[in-house]
Amino acid sequence: MGRFEKILVNENGIDKRDSGYYSTPSFVSEFISNQLLDLNPNGRKVLDPAVGDEELLKTFFIHGKEIDSFDVIEHGNIQYSNFRKQDFIEFYKEQKEALFFSNSIDLEYDYYIANPPYNCHELDYIKDNKTELKKLFGKVGVHNMYSMFLSAIVDCAKDGSLIGVIVSDSFLTATMHSGLRQQIIDSCAIHQLILCPNDLFWSQKADVRTCILVLQKGKQYQDKVQISNRPNNTRDLKEILENRRFNEVDIDDIVLSKKKTANQFIVDVDKDVLSLFHNPRIGEIYNCITGISTGNDKKYLSKEKKDGFEIPFYKNPGSRKFKTTEDSYLINHFMEESLVVKDFMVRNKQFVFKEGITCSSMGLPFSACYLPENSTFGVNPNIFTPKQDLYWMLAYLNSHLVTYLVRGVLIRSNMVTSGYISQLPIIPFTEEEKKKLTIISKEVLEGKLKFEEAIIKINSIVYENLKFDMAVIQNIDDFALNLSKRV
């Protein structure tokens, strides 16, 4: 048996990977429970609805609280809580169904603490129960297990109850989770939002980006929010939590916009950067769109140009900047095919074969490349501008500032779509600055300037225009240059 299995198959023979099991490190569990106890020392009852090995419960036990716990698997070693083998989502459904006259479940618990399951068999679980789950979760959606858990906990909590969780942080920015964010904004006070380092669960072979979130049911409890940006590593997180190195901000400072469509939660973004979002957005001025999905790339795309496959197809420049090559070649008669094959979709037909900008969608780096005339593009974001704006926009999109706005503000989880890029603010460059940016892009495309040097020049034009403080600039540059740690 390899070392990996030894860690994950516990003494009860349970393969923890099967259940999406990642143990919360004890310093995190102590921190969360102490926060909840500080906010209300006098509560009586605790619920951990995904208890595992009771990693989150010792502190509550020491403080003499009465603890209930659920799990779908009996992991064993239960010593602090009244354990029930129970699917929490099922439990939530029963609670909802039992509601007659009131809208709220209001369980008796004063504290909820959880590290909800992340992946496990959730896809099967969601697939198998989709119709019922959709009914149960309404606008929050049924995107993954942890988001349903968090939503159910918030819904079960009575006024004043405290909720402390460590969860995947993809709900902070992903559009599909705007319903969950809105539920939190509408019904809870947010006391703490702390981004955890990417290495927190590495020792358990789990590469999950997580955050600690402390909520209280009832907006009236809202005071300042304590936030902390993603530290480089677990040692730094320990130091932050031990010494309470948090920034205190207003609730409005952590929600990008009150509009439900752009209610991303943002952590530690400077006010000057945020105020850029008052500027016109790319999607308001230009066409920022998605393109062709063939439904069967094997059949319709060829890596080599050959008879019948002669249309250059661009789908994700990845980390390439300014210049890229076609990813493959599309069948010549794609328009006709899309008319007869249901899954073959040619969206935004009027832009097919037009010159524009094609942007990356997958992977951490965000970059933009020139999209030549007479080519086609995939479901990544593509921008079409009047010719006079094409080259300076191409330069701007490759700036550190845009990397930061995309990856640090608009969408931290992996997939960047045209919807997010449409929300990017445009800086009011002077004609002189636009000219300089245009020359830079053209020089890179003509092979006269290396893209790394171009980006330095572009950054200085952007920063010169915005007159940001040095500390803000340093933060943006540091973020753009250390994406794997900072996103």
Ligand SMILES: C[S@@+](CC[C@H](N)C(=O)[O-])C[C@H]1O[C@@H](n2cnc3c(N)ncnc32)[C@H](O)[C@@H]1O
């Ligand atoms: C990420 S682990 C957390 C374990 C422990 N509480 C901790 O913080 O280290 C998630 C736990 O949720 C349990 N689980 C998965 N699906 C569940 C469900 N539908 N209802 C209740 N528990 C579930 C798993 O068995 C696993 O023990």
